Amino acid sequence: MRLLITRPQPERVVAQAQEHFDVTLRQSTQPLSDAELVQSLAEFDLIMPTLGDRFSAAVFAQVPEPRARLLANFGVGYNHIDVAAARAAGIPVTNTPGAVTDATADIAMTLILMTCRRAGEGERMLRRGAWAGWHPTQMLGRHVTGRKVGIIGMGRIGQAIGRRCHFGFGMAVIFHNRSVIDPGFPAQQVPMAEALAADIVVIAVPGGASTHHLIDARALSQMRPDGFLVNISRGDVIDEAALIAHLQAGGIAGAGLDVYEHEPHVPEALRAMENVTLLPHLGTAALEVREAMGLMALDNLLAFAEGRPLPNQVN
Template identity: 45%
Template sequence: MTEDDRPHNPRVVVTHRLPAVIEARMAELFDTMLSPEDAAMDRATLTEAVANCDVLVPTLADQIDAALIDAAGPRLKLIANFGNGVDHIDLKAARAKGIIVTNTPGVLTQDAADMAMALLLSIPRRLVEGERRMRSGEWTGWRPTAMLGHRIHGKTLGIVGMGRIGQAIALRARGFGLSIRYHNRHRLPDVVERAVDATFCPDLDAMLGQADFISLNCPHNDETHHLLDRRRIAVMRPDAYLINIARGELVEERALVDALEAGTIAGAGLDVFAHEPAIDARLRALNNVVLLPHMASATIEAREETGNKVIANIRMWADGHRPPDQVLEGWV
């Protein structure tokens, strides 16, 4: 599609409710069909949408697979994802059909890092368990042996995936006296390692066996699916804690639950799950787990910044330019 062919007032379909200020701006700028309910579109509605729009604005809750892309009409030329992760979009199918895919990098970094640290603090100090006892009336007063947890200062944090979020976590963790090790596809430049005071570990298994805390911060793709499988979970120390704010599919969930039940790892802080919104019932019964409803990026600021990036990508595309956040070949 050339610049002259692109619609100046594109038909945009949004699959979920977005912040009101973002919806209002989209309605001003484009021929926008907003979602009437704050729930995922069913498959039939989504199929009808891609058949009749120029731009689709999905979220991670929508499966934009090859079959759906194949059903898209000739008008659909841009999938402007509301969010950074695009593992729910078949990028190969989109490229084959000439559809550009964009995402919204950078806007979630600080909020996600804050949540990772909140989980890191809450698990070993048993904050959620203590809060539950207070609300249930079980607390009978202070005792020297009651609600004992583990100190954070002086421990080692292993970060898997040292991108923007991983680096932001490292900077926060240093303030709590943690030493930082990281595993990444590629080693960071020396200047970045010095800035975050982190040591590169090329062997993931070795890092898993050394760290008191493991934080997962890498994208989900074919290479990282079940990156922490049963074998690697068994490598972790029995006093170690797992933190996952990235994607549930990075972990073999059944193996993780088995390890938590058996006490072969100390605990976990989970904001994401393998089969969202379904949660393994055994997880709910465990006191050594903190469970959150995929809310690491759930701030007003992050949602509005994400929406503004989506709008910017659509406007640049409609004006005949390459969108600033186009997802390129080899994205991970």
């Protein structure tokens, strides 16, 4: 079966794919163009897409009888794929849950610490030669240990963040989630407005139409003026323009972002703010994690090829 892997992958993933499939490995690190999206559906049996490969309803409409039989997404988030349109075309979609959980939770903690303790600002000061030496009131940030964290979205990643906050930093954990859950450690489920009023708010919801601009101007207004916002979910969960306006007005103390509404574009207004930590979508950027993601995507591909149930079907 012909398999298209849309981006460069770790060598271990590519080698295993080549043992089972006729692999075309695309060398560009950029998302598929509209023409490439259409071509992939028409010419390949299987596709391993990833973030930015926008398989929209319009793309599916251009290929009424696709050759493609499976989209095995590399990544847990799949809001770049119109799953309803894929279903209508007879193409199942899978993802890679679990493989990304701990790495993404670690990046959330990185952003919490960097933003609250002004680590990025301090490093920039040192690199430009502006550090004049230690003194008692230099760069006073926010103590993280013992604070209250509000987690929006208590799935696998939200729970992993909560465990790190509770057990590692003695933080009081409150959370908002669509369904009632017991995360298995001391944490209180609360309405969204209450979670937003915590000292530190972490966004960990899935991407997609239901969460687009979930954190808008109204939600931001429910945060504390001395609160911090961290986003490791999807960029368009936050209304970026509203966030910029809120930060400029002093509505919150700072933000830590690993994802952006129009990646890879990051507004100059955000880049200019010293109280904002900006990471280039590093959530899963560790070799063993990316290997695990690729191998999980391959598990789905092999299950399809062998006629077995798909382990991680989302549609």
